[in-house]
Amino acid sequence: MDEDSRIADAAEVPDDSTLLFTVRDGFDEREAILTRTAAGEVTAFENYCQHWTDVRLDKGSGATKRDGELVCGKHGALFEDDSGCCTYGPCEGAVLERIAVTVENGGVYLTDDDYEFVQVGSSMEYDLSSNRSLGF
Secondary structure, three states: OOHHHEEEEHHHOOOOOOEEEEEEEOOEEEEEEEEEOOOOOEEEEEOEOOOOOOOEOOOOOOOEEEOOEEEOOOOOOEEEOOOOEEEEOOOOOOEOOEOOEEEEOOEEEEOOOOOEEEEEOOOOOOOOOOOOOOOO
């Protein structure tokens, strides 16, 4: 596999959370997450809830997982960690956007032709004070 497409060691993907990484789609960068399924396989999805696509599942410290499902902290939606299908919440029946990855020789590699690997973590700047109101 091409080392430029290596995201992380497979051992770095947590069982009970996610690993955040950034991909590029043309000129646009997007966040993505790696997660480990109950069967031990590693899957990847874009890091956005399907109810409001500006809501991130993993805000940088790992998404919450419960009983094999990713939890949207904003709406409580539940997404199966193997298929990305929403089983509960305001977007029930919607499916997370899958990103193709493969595990080989202990590493997780991006194999999706639509994306280019950028880095582990987010490359985007977020205003952590956005919950405050501006006073004039």
